[in-house]
Amino acid sequence: MDLDTLLSFKWSVMAPEFIILGVATLLSVIDLFMKKESSRKPLAWLAGAGVLGALAAIFMQLDTEVTSILYDTYRLDSFSKAFKILLLLGTLLVLVLAASYKKEDIEENRGEFYYLLLSALLGAMMMASSADLITLFVGLELLSLASYIMAGLERRNKRSNESAFKYVVSGGIATAITLFGMSYVFGLTGETNLFLIAQNMQDPELLKHGFLLMFAFLITFAGLTFKIAAAPLHMWAPDVYEGAPVPVTAFLSVVSKTAGFVILLRFIIITFIAAPGIDSESLLLEVQPYVMILAAATMIIGNVTALRQRNIKRMFAYSSIAQAGYILVPFVSNSSLLFELIWFYLLAYLFMNIGAFTIIQVLTAQEKSNDISIFRGLFKRSPWLAVPMTFFLLSLAGIPITAGFVGKFGIFMGALGLEPAHYWLAAVMMATTLVSYVYYFNVIAVMFFRDGEGAKVAVPSGLAAVLAFCAVSTVILGVMPDLALDFFYGNFDINEFFMNIEAVDTHTHDH
Structure with a gap:
């Protein structure tokens, strides 16, 4: 060249x-x-x-x-x-x-x-x-x-x-x-x-x-x-x-x-x-049956195995595996909303997961432990940590008025909205989401209803800013998802993704 x-x-x-x-x-x-x-x-x-x-x-x-x-x-x-x-x-x-x-x-x-x-x-x-x-x-x-x-x-x-x-x-x-x-x-x-x-x-x-x-x-x-x-x-x-x-x-x-x-x-x-x-x-x-089995297995393995975890980082690892299973569902339905569904869910997942890991970093550094017990009595010690963590967990679980709910609802309706509808995959998604409530709500119960000893938690200003940004974004995307979707539709034309599949003229594009 x-x-x-x-x-x-x-x-x-x-x-x-x-x-x-x-x-x-x-x-x-x-x-x-x-x-x-x-x-x-x-x-x-x-x-x-x-x-x-x-x-x-x-x-x-x-x-x-x-x-x-x-x-x-x-x-x-x-x-x-x-x-x-x-x-x-x-x-x-x-x-x-x-x-x-x-x-x-x-x-x-x-x-x-x-x-x-x-x-x-x-x-x-x-x-x-x-x-x-x-x-x-x-x-x-x-x-x-x-x-x-x-x-x-x-x-x-x-x-x-x-x-x-x-x-x-x-x-x-x-x-x-x-x-x-x-x-x-x-x-x-x-x-x-x-x-x-x-x-x-x-x-x-x-x-x-x-x-x-x-x-x-x-x-x-x-x-x-x-x-x-x-x-x-x-x-x-x-x-x-x-x-x-x-x-x-x-x-x-x-x-x-x-x-x-x-x-x-x-x-x-x-x-x-x-x-x-x-x-x-x-x-x-x-190949839809293959991807369907993969998505279902990922959701089931991630959520069921997370139930037995006492280490908070391992629990979030299995939660992350389960979330990957949810995001694989649009690959099965192959709807015209494939990109929008995945993009929005990944955006919501970004805020709720990084927000949760911010709190995990603060608590593990202070308590020198990764056990779920570090959350004991957190609401009494540091309510400004317990409340945002509750929002992040509710969003990961897919509870209404959170970004996670909007993302999961879109994926769920996408699985049912096309012919043939994937009823059993939607059923697996719903059942595993219910299973996830057990370990997410367990952390919430530990924060609010378990007595714990320990000093108030000091949060560095940088982490406090990340925490506030992620918490507000999680709630706003849950209440007003149109903000993100309007930005997506107003700035991105996903039809470009398929341009030139039938004919590719590299010289025209290069110059």
């Missing part, structure tokens, strides 16, 4: 990624020359400023038309903009948690945490804009490798070491499975560009290889479900959530999970939307 070709690309569309890359590089250089005993908190604020800058760049791009560069491997469209906002917002809140996280055995690694976090964010953002198997996989690995290291940052903590080891091993296996499935897709179509793959899926010759297409889908989908901690590749989540520092746990439960759904939507929907099935015209219709 010559210099004239490079200069012809519209590099401004990658402004958010360049900002994150530049700040991450700057952080690594500054950290290298800082004295060992110096506080690394200024690095957190610099990282936060970089994320805010990238977020501002995304908002400035909202009116930008669909643009692709680098021969349609990078693509700025409504889909990428919508999900990058979630990724950046989640990372910004996690950075505030990280700046206030105090633990002696992590102080020496705190500097590298910030640029690892931004590196993981950069990988997730690249996935959101990728239109090629290669860049998609590179973004996935950048996110994964940074996450593996962050999970084991507490080097003197055996649980942290164990969680990082399990994460690396299970992640490596999932990566191999994903790459194996992608190799079949490339072998069958001869392309790595997602839109060209979709175009080639309509080739009559592929009708002879329906079984191989089905195999490629199942293998790739199974590998990608690791990132969202869906069954059966969910067993890493409880150990990693328990052993990792709380800000890392919050990042994995929100930002990494959002990135997992981004790659599922980007790769699975674009690539296989026109793929022929074995006995019908659509492969996506034929």
Whole structure:
């Protein structure tokens, strides 16, 4: 590629990624020359400023038309903009948690945490804009490798070491499975560009290889479900959530999970939307039973196993697994509201989960324990913590007047709104939601109706701001969900997601 070709690309569309890359590089250089005993908190604020800058760049791009560069491997469209906002917002809140996280055995690694976090964010953002198997996989690995290291940052903590080891091993296996499935897709179509793959899926010759297409889908989908901690590749989540520092746990439960759904939507929907099935015209219709069983198993395993957990971080790990099952339901119904439902639920999940982890960080730091008993008598000790935590738990449980209820209701109606309606999947969703009330309400009962000894809880100003922001957002989205949905419909045209599937002219887009 010559210099004239490079200069012809519209590099401004990658402004958010360049900002994150530049700040991450700057952080690594500054950290290298800082004295060992110096506080690394200024690095957190610099990282936060970089994320805010990238977020501002995304908002400035909202009116930008669909643009692709680098021969349609990078693509700025409504889909990428919508999900990058979630990724950046989640990372910004996690950075505030990280700046206030105090633990002696992590102080020496705190500097590298910030640029690892931004590196993981950069990988997730690249996935959101990728239109090629290669860049998609590179973004996935950048996110994964940074996450593996962050999970084991507490080097003197055996649980942290164990969680990082399990994460690396299970992640490596999932990566191999994903790459194996992608190799079949490339072998069958001869392309790595997602839109060209979709175009080639309509080739009559592929009708002879329906079984191989089905195999490629199942293998790739199974590998990608690791990132969202869906069954059966969910067993890493409880150990990693328990052993990792709380800000890392919050990042994995929100930002990494959002990135997992981004790659599922980007790769699975674009690539296989026109793929022929074995006995019908659509492969996506034929694999519905498989995705349905996966979603149901994830909901059941996550909620039922959470009932027996006494460790609050492990309980939230299984809760996160169950939430992944709920968000998989729209993949079964394949309604026209697929993107809106998933985007809104992930937005609601971002606020309620990071808000809950903010309180968990404060209490575990003070009580030096992860047991649910740290919540005993919290309402009497610190009502300003107990009340927001109640809202977050009610939202996770899907109780009315919360953002979680609106998200779950949309997904539930989406499962019933199309023909044929998926009644039994909706029934599983309803039954498992009722099961979740037991462990969510148990924490509420411990806060309000159990006597506990302990001093009042002091909340740093940064965490108090995150807590207030998440609590208010959770309630507002529950009462006025139109605020988020109007923003979505007013700024994002998801039809762009399917543009050029039938015909891709890379030269036109590149220039």
